[in-house]
Amino acid sequence: MVDDLLAGGYENVTVLDISQTNINMAKVRLGAASESVRWLRADLTLADFPPRSYDVWHDRAVFHFLTRPAQRRAYVRKCSGLDVVRYDAQSLHAEFGPSFRLVENGTAQQFFYCHFILNPALRMSPHED
Numbered sequence: 594m595v596d597d598l599l600a601g602g603y604e605n606v607t608v609l610d611i612s613q614t615n616i617n618m619a620k621v622r623l624g625a626a627s628e629s630v631r632w633l634r635a636d637l638t639l640a641d642f643p644p645r646s647y648d649v650w651h652d653r654a655v656f657h658f659l660t661r662p663a664q665r666r667a668y669v670r671k672c673s674g675l676d677v678v679r680y681d682a683q684s685l686h687a688e689f690g691p692s693f694r695l696v697e698n699g700t701a702q703q704f705f706y707c708h709f710i711l712n713p714a715l716r717m718s719p720h721e722d
């Protein structure tokens with residue numbers, strides 16, 4: 594993900610992982626480009642972020658590591674909500690245009706992905722459980 598963001602010209606990219614080994618692997622993979630990334634080695638559930646400090650929050654298979662309810666509540670408090678566009682196979686195909694042929698629509702996918710939008714009116718206070 595970080596490779597593609599940098600290649601796409603995105604700036605102010607932060608990568609957080611609890612494992613320094615994993616961070617180092619990504620840094621080596623990126624080479625010099627890694628210097629434009631903010632790397633945070635931290636437990637996501639304990640890290641201190643200012644409210645709404647990120648425009649986009651992308652979880653790459655972390656949430657399922659949080660086995661305790663308190664960890665999951667801490668995680669949710671740190672996510673920010675953004676508007677998203679939702680697609681089904683036809684509308685996504687329409688975005689790519691007729692030069693692409695739809696081969697399959699992902700019904701056999703092993704993982705599931707979710708987009709959530711935060712309702713500010715129902716937002717929990719930072720210390721609420």
Ligand SMILES: C[S@@+](CC[C@H](N)C(=O)[O-])C[C@H]1O[C@@H](n2cnc3c(N)ncnc32)[C@H](O)[C@@H]1O
Binds near residue numbers: 654
């Ligand atoms: C499936 S791997 C994904 C790795 C990488 N982000 C990627 O996209 O390829 C999940 C990552 O979550 C990290 N992780 C697990 N628990 C964490 C936590 N509490 N805080 C931060 N990172 C955590 C692991 O160290 C691991 O690198």
